Amino acid sequence: MKEIEQARVQLRARFDKLNDDDKRTILRAPELRDLFAMIGSIEPASKAQFGQNINKLKQDVAGWVDDYESAAESRQLKPIDITAPWDINTASDKRPASLPAAYGSQHPLTKEMQIISDIYLRMGFEVHQSREIDNEFNMFTSLNFPQDHPARDDYDTFVTKDGYIAPAHTSTMQHRIISGSRAKLEKGLPIAAIVPDRVFRNEDVDATHEHTFYQIEGIYVDKGANVGHLIATLKTYMSEYYGQELNVKIQPFYFPFTEPSFEFAIERPARLKKDDTEEQKWLELGGCGMIHPNVLKQAGVDPSIYTGFAWGFGIERMVMMKYSIEDIRHFMSGKLNFLRQF
Numbered sequence: 001m002k003e004i005e006q007a008r009v010q011l012r013a014r015f016d017k018l019n020d021d022d023k024r025t026i027l028r029a030p031e032l033r034d035l036f037a038m039i040g041s042i043e044p045a046s047k048a049q050f051g052q053n054i055n056k057l058k059q060d061v062a063g064w065v066d067d068y069e070s071a072a073e074s075r076q077l078k079p080i081d082i083t084a085p086w087d088i089n090t091a092s093d094k095r096p097a098s099l100p101a102a103y104g105s106q107h108p109l110t111k112e113m114q115i116i117s118d119i120y121l122r123m124g125f126e127v128h129q130s131r132e133i134d135n136e137f138n139m140f141t142s143l144n145f146p147q148d149h150p151a152r153d154d155y156d157t158f159v160t161k162d163g164y165i166a167p168a169h170t171s172t173m174q175h176r177i178i179s180g181s182r183a184k185l186e187k188g189l190p191i192a193a194i195v196p197d198r199v200f201r202n203e204d205v206d207a208t209h210e211h212t213f214y215q216i217e218g219i220y221v222d223k224g225a226n227v228g229h230l231i232a233t234l235k236t237y238m239s240e241y242y243g244q245e246l247n248v249k250i251q252p253f254y255f256p257f258t259e260p261s262f263e264f265a266i267e268r269p270a271r272l273k274k275d276d277t278e279e280q281k282w283l284e285l286g287g288c289g290m291i292h293p294n295v296l297k298q299a300g301v302d303p304s305i306y307t308g309f310a311w312g313f314g315i316e317r318m319v320m321m322k323y324s325i326e327d328i329r330h331f332m333s334g335k336l337n338f339l340r341q342f
């Protein structure tokens, strides 16, 4: 039986040296075949034992392969959690049961923007990012603000010494997205995008106004897009986000980049109303309208063939409605007793 033991040592040495992907080839090793071929020449008294020992070796070799593969699998499955506050090799029963609060959590606005983006992704919209610094063209000119028009002053923009602008709304992305995606229209596909991102205004801060806040821009361009589609899109989104149908109010407004333009408000729940006046009844979430033909034209889209709609809502205000948060300043206050509630 010496041959079998010699073969076992050789096979093991070769198995250890094989590359990960080749470990299985050991099952077809010539040593095993040669041993089986020897059975015929073994004297009858030892033949049965010899056969059993070869079978045992063959099973052991298959066992090496199985053990190796299942270990490789669990090596792959073990996630490396760089945020884990314990050594990742600590046995699970020795790890702390829960993370101490000091390790933190996602900011409520981050969480809500994820939820909002997921709703729009399900509705077929792409998600784009905005910029933290932009230029006069994207902030005004591409959006059909006439040169030196007072409407430019409606947005209390922060401007750098060399004339760059901290975007005061996410509409700065309209031109980029429409011109960048117009090839889709030629293929018969709509442009459908959202931009949830940060904007800046030189504004007096109060319970509903911040100088740095978030907006979500929505852009849709296609043949035949109309106001009915705009309202249906916004209502569908609202009822998904709030988990119920809400009363909405749409009234005429003015933006240079949409025509017609509307202001979109939703009815506040009683607990967020200070009194019973008509003004307190509605919370204005943002503006919307049909994209102005000049905006489409500048982005290289023919407004006699395609139409589109756009909207821009304040994210803090939507989240405040959802959780009955009475003051927008809580979000950036860094107060732990506020943040821990989410």
Ligand code: FA5
Pocket: 168, 169, 170, 171, 201, 203, 208, 209, 210, 211, 213, 215, 217, 255, 258, 261, 284, 285, 286, 287, 288, 289, 310, 311, 312, 313, 314, 315, 316, 317, 328
């Ligand atoms: C705009 O910013 C337009 N760009 C919206 C738009 C987009 C219209 C696309 C048409 C088509 P407005 O300045 O009204 O519009 O701001 C939109 C929303 O942002 C407001 O209704 C409000 O919800 C939020 N918002 C505005 N200023 C502040 C602020 N200082 N703090 C918090 N939220 C604000």
